[in-house]
Amino acid sequence: MKKTKQLLAYLILMALGLRSAYASDYTLNLMKGVTKVSNDIYDLHMLVLWICVFIGIAVFGTMFYSIYHHRKSKGHKAEQFHENTTIEILWTIIPTLILIGMAIPATQTMLEMEDVKDSDMSIKITGWQWKWEYEYMSNGIHFFSSLDEKSNQARQLNSGINPRSVPHYLLNVDNPLVIPINTKIRFLFTAADVNHAWWVPELGWKKDAIPGFINESWTYVEKPGTYRGQCAELCGKDHGFMPIVIIAMEQVDYNVWVEEQLVSAKAAANSANKEWSQEELFAKGETIYANSCASCHMNDGAGMGATFPAITNSPIVTGDIDGQIKIVMNGQGMMPAFGTMLSAVDFAAVITYTRNGLGNSVGDFVQPSKIKSLLSAVPEDDD
Amino acid sequence: MSAVAVENEHTHDAHGAEKGFLRWIVTTNHKDIGTMYLVFALIMFFVGGTMALIIRAELFEPGMQFVDPQFFNSMTTMHALVMVFGAVMPGFVGFANWMIPMMIGAPDMALPRMNNMSFWMLVAGMLLMASTLFMEGGAPAAGWTFYPPLVLQTGNALPFAVFAVHLLGISSIMGAINIIATILNMRAPKMTMMKMPLFVWTWLITGFLLIAIMPVFAGAVTMLLTDRFFDTSFFDAAGGGDPVLYQHIFWFFGHPEVYVMILPTFGIASTIIPVFARKPLFGYSSMVYATIAIAFLSFIVWAHHMFTVGMPIAGELFFMYTTMLIAIPTGVKVFNWTATMWKGSMTFETPMLFSIAFVVLFTMGGFTGVMMSLAPLDFQYHDTYFIVAHFHYTLVPASVFILMAGGYFWLPKWTGNMYDEKLATLHFWLSAISVNILFFPQHFLGLAGMPRRIPDYAVQFADWNMVSSIGAFIFGFSQLIFVYVVIKTIRGKNCEKATDEVWEDAHKHGLEWTLSSPVPYHTFATPPEKIPTEHL
Ligand code: HEM
Ligand SMILES: [Cu+2]
Numbered sequence: 071m072k073k074t075k076q077l078l079a080y081l082i083l084m085a086l087g088l089r090s091a092y093a094s095d096y097t098l099n100l101m102k103g104v105t106k107v108s109n110d111i112y113d114l115h116m117l118v119l120w121i122c123v124f125i126g127i128a129v130f131g132t133m134f135y136s137i138y139h140h141r142k143s144k145g146h147k148a149e150q151f152h153e154n155t156t157i158e159i160l161w162t163i164i165p166t167l168i169l170i171g172m173a174i175p176a177t178q179t180m181l182e183m184e185d186v187k188d189s190d191m192s193i194k195i196t197g198w199q200w201k202w203e204y205e206y207m208s209n210g211i212h213f214f215s216s217l218d219e220k221s222n223q224a225r226q227l228n229s230g231i232n233p234r235s236v237p238h239y240l241l242n243v244d245n246p247l248v249i250p251i252n253t254k255i256r257f258l259f260t261a262a263d264v265n266h267a268w269w270v271p272e273l274g275w276k277k278d279a280i281p282g283f284i285n286e287s288w289t290y291v292e293k294p295g296t297y298r299g300q301c302a303e304l305c306g307k308d309h310g311f312m313p314i315v316i317i318a319m320e321q322v323d324y325n326v327w328v329e330e331q332l333v334s335a336k337a338a339a340n341s342a343n344k345e346w347s348q349e350e351l352f353a354k355g356e357t358i359y360a361n362s363c364a365s366c367h368m369n370d371g372a373g374m375g376a377t378f379p380a381i382t383n384s385p386i387v388t389g390d391i392d393g394q395i396k397i398v399m400n401g402q403g404m405m406p407a408f409g410t411m412l413s414a415v416d417f418a419a420v421i422t423y424t425r426n427g428l429g430n431s432v433g434d435f436v437q438p439s440k441i442k443s444l445l446s447a448v449p450e451d452d453d
Numbered sequence: 454m455s456a457v458a459v460e461n462e463h464t465h466d467a468h469g470a471e472k473g474f475l476r477w478i479v480t481t482n483h484k485d486i487g488t489m490y491l492v493f494a495l496i497m498f499f500v501g502g503t504m505a506l507i508i509r510a511e512l513f514e515p516g517m518q519f520v521d522p523q524f525f526n527s528m529t530t531m532h533a534l535v536m537v538f539g540a541v542m543p544g545f546v547g548f549a550n551w552m553i554p555m556m557i558g559a560p561d562m563a564l565p566r567m568n569n570m571s572f573w574m575l576v577a578g579m580l581l582m583a584s585t586l587f588m589e590g591g592a593p594a595a596g597w598t599f600y601p602p603l604v605l606q607t608g609n610a611l612p613f614a615v616f617a618v619h620l621l622g623i624s625s626i627m628g629a630i631n632i633i634a635t636i637l638n639m640r641a642p643k644m645t646m647m648k649m650p651l652f653v654w655t656w657l658i659t660g661f662l663l664i665a666i667m668p669v670f671a672g673a674v675t676m677l678l679t680d681r682f683f684d685t686s687f688f689d690a691a692g693g694g695d696p697v698l699y700q701h702i703f704w705f706f707g708h709p710e711v712y713v714m715i716l717p718t719f720g721i722a723s724t725i726i727p728v729f730a731r732k733p734l735f736g737y738s739s740m741v742y743a744t745i746a747i748a749f750l751s752f753i754v755w756a757h758h759m760f761t762v763g764m765p766i767a768g769e770l771f772f773m774y775t776t777m778l779i780a781i782p783t784g785v786k787v788f789n790w791t792a793t794m795w796k797g798s799m800t801f802e803t804p805m806l807f808s809i810a811f812v813v814l815f816t817m818g819g820f821t822g823v824m825m826s827l828a829p830l831d832f833q834y835h836d837t838y839f840i841v842a843h844f845h846y847t848l849v850p851a852s853v854f855i856l857m858a859g860g861y862f863w864l865p866k867w868t869g870n871m872y873d874e875k876l877a878t879l880h881f882w883l884s885a886i887s888v889n890i891l892f893f894p895q896h897f898l899g900l901a902g903m904p905r906r907i908p909d910y911a912v913q914f915a916d917w918n919m920v921s922s923i924g925a926f927i928f929g930f931s932q933l934i935f936v937y938v939v940i941k942t943i944r945g946k947n948c949e950k951a952t953d954e955v956w957e958d959a960h961k962h963g964l965e966w967t968l969s970s971p972v973p974y975h976t977f978a979t980p981p982e983k984i985p986t987e988h989l
């Protein structure tokens with residue numbers, strides 16, 4: 071009842087053209103974005119939109135004039151003409167000219183968008199089911215970026231969490247992509263499993279990430295800020311849950327960020343060599359499981375039908391540990407190969423967690439150093 | 454319906470329909486088969502509509518309330534397949550069956566047995582497709598476009614979906630061959646090509662489109678099948694294949710396919726508008742040529758669905774220019790319809806109301822089409838709700854509205870009873886208003902950045918999604934009025950009897966109005982002498 075009333079009130083508000091309480095920041099139109107290309111696109115969009123509105127008014131105006139005046143009920147007698155060469159030529163030529171008028175700026179913008187030459191740095195972006203992998207070609211920084219934990223909890227079926235209480239619900243990630251401003255950045259796109267598309271509206275475009283292919287695009291952001299986007303090509307179950315966040319910073323801040331990343335990458339590499347306790351790994355494994363596994367095998371490990379088998383009491387998880395490591399490392403069926411996605415520590419942690427949590431109690435665990443040596447034994451297949 | 458119809462026909466015609474249930478299984482009569490196609494299309498319209506309402510219920514509010522994401526994807530996929538292959542296409546085939554022989558003065562379709570077979574293959578194909586909903590791994594969930602590699606992750610359903618497509622394809626091709634053969638060979642001697650009603654012309658051209666594209670689609674899905682089961686790698690880069698190749702093949706089918714759904718729409722609109730404007734159609738021959746131009750262009754624009762896959766610049770520009778060109782013949786058509794109304798003596802019975810709404814709302818879809826044809830803009834619009842709005846404007850208030858219009862227009866001729874004009878007008882206004890509440894806000898959503906095919910969304914999209922869902926439910930339930938009106942008209946209780954010409958002076962516009970109402974089971978056993986020419 072309350073709902074219906076809310077709805078009614080809502081509809082009335084809508085009808086009055088007022089914004090309801092929630093609608094603080096919705097937009098009706100394309101955003102201008104923060105690059106020259108996105109601004110060019112916006113201008114062209116507005117131009118074409120107004121042309122359409124204008125033609126619409128002319129055509130529909132004529133039609134409604136006629137509907138009003140040329141009615142039988144008003145006693146209008148039908149005239150019997152059915153041809154008029156002049157007007158037919160006119161309404162072929164005029165639209166043609168209008169189209170040419172649109173095609174010229176569109177061609178210019180298109181050429182500009184395709185021009186990836188003279189870039190200052192390159193970032194390789196790989197789409198995975200369902201996260202993004204970023205690799206900075208110049209300094210080796212490399213990480214995965216997935217939906218942030220808060221959104222992820224709220225978006226579970228009947229989670230009971232109000233999405234409005236989650237900051238940037240579904241548009242937030244654990245590790246954002248960081249880029250410097252005033253730099254021409256070339257992006258290289260590919261995918262590991264199925265097609266994805268990388269789209270940040272404020273940059274003005276999206277580009278498909280396709281397995282086995284490399285696509286290129288570029289951007290030049292002038293304004294520092296946080297820009298959000300989403301995967302735009304249907305890529306399976308969690309297609310709606312692999313957002314993109316870019317933080318554009320001044321060059322100096324960016325340099326600091328790069329430094330930090332390199333230091334923590336080193337630390338991570340070292341920690342893979344140290345001896346870990348089962349408890350340490352188990353504790354770490356819980357978050358890794360929630361981020362990387364729970365979307366298919368579910369939070370409690372119960373799985374989902376035959377496609378996404380249960381972890382709890384799974385013969386593989388409770389069986390020989392090397393067998394489990396092999397499957398997780400190389401993937402199977404719809405499950406991606408986590409060997410390339412998780413660090414050695416995270417990998418060991420999640421193995422430990424699944425064997426001793428989620429209703430299992432095998433009792434054994436694996437050291438990150440062993441995973442590290444297994445991973446380096448896998449032949450690199452660079453393309 | 455059968456009881457009433459059979460009785461009527463027996464009084465009219467000694468050699469009537471078979472009695473009982475078997476009549477519908479074995480019939481070769483174009484009117485019976487037309488009826489079956491239309492009833493089937495209507496049922497599928499409600500099946501697909503239910504799926505749409507599941508989608509809109511989930512999208513009513515942010516957060517996941519009703520279905521899991523995988524099932525949501527199955528719903529978007531199946532909704533599209535059911536609507537395209539089960540509702541809209543069979544709907545127009547139904548009209549073709551009923552009307553083409555009557556419009557060209559032929560006794561029946563050229564290939565009546567094949568006609569029966571293509572109908573039952575359609576039923577088999579759709580049942581097979583629907584059965585995938587109950588299979589291990591769920592129904593296909595990779596979108597109606599079946600893009601690999603994603604579609605290859607489908608569970609047990611994949612081969613069944615592929616075979617369903619084969620059946621539907623064969624059914625469509627047989628239907629198309631039949632229609633072409635009928636139009637080219639069975640016309641009354643005086644019915645020359647340039648006197649044919651536009652519905653006949655548009656179906657002739659549609660028939661050729663179907664024959665050209667259905668095998669392409671069948672080939673594409675067969676390659677998916679062999680990629681999955683027989684170790685080929687047509688679309689697998691790791692084996693030297695190319696996932697983008699699939700998209701090229703699919704859209705070579707897919708773009709003309711959308712014209713398969715719109716050309717007969719144009720045809721029916723061009724038939725209805727002159728009758729209620731009491732004027733000849735403006736620019737008959739330019740309508741014919743525009744249709745041919747659109748059909749030709751539809752084969753060279755396919756990659757406008759793929760501007761973001763990483764085509765070379767020459768490809769982007771070529772497909773941008775060709776797509777823009779389509780706006781010209783399409784514009785000519787809209788201008789012609791407007792000019793047909795101009796200085797007419799219009800009345801606004803329900804078929805006319807739906808047709809006017811079609812002209813206006815289809816044109817809106819055309820506008821967004823032109824916007825998306827500009828490649829740089831499509832880098833923003835592509836795969837967002839903006840395109841969802843675009844194609845729903847070109848399909849729902851266009852193709853579906855015209856299917857309704859055609860129903861109201863010819864039902865009195867078929868049954869001999871007038872439909873309930875009050876209820877039909879109510880049906881129209883509810884549909885026309887709610888369809889805009891449903892789809893107009895989707896333009897805003899797309900522009901504001903909401904991708905299509907997502908089961909949940911960021912909270913800034915909440916308002917318009919709620920509005921859209923409300924529109925969807927009003928629209929969905931309004932369609933029940935249509936069913937009620939149709940059933941009431943068929944039964945004929947308390948209905949006004951239709952005159953032979955049904956609509957004022959309609960007999961000047963088409964041969965079908967020169968027959969008695971209800972039409973006898975067999976018509977034009979001898980070709981008509983006089984050909985109406987008011988539509989020229
Ligand atoms: C003036 C005529 C038209 C133009 C210029 C046009 C243009 C376009 C473009 C450029 C796209 C691709 C958008 C994208 O994916 O980013 C598109 C998609 C689409 N159009 Fe049109 N269109 C026109 C008319 C029609 C008509 C008449 C129909 C159907 C009856 C139609 C149905 C569709 C459908 C179904 C899609 C989306 C398919 C999908 O991705 O699933 N369009 N149109
Ligand atoms: Cu995706």
Ligand SMILES: [Cu+2]
Binds near residue numbers: 707
């Ligand atoms: Cu198209």
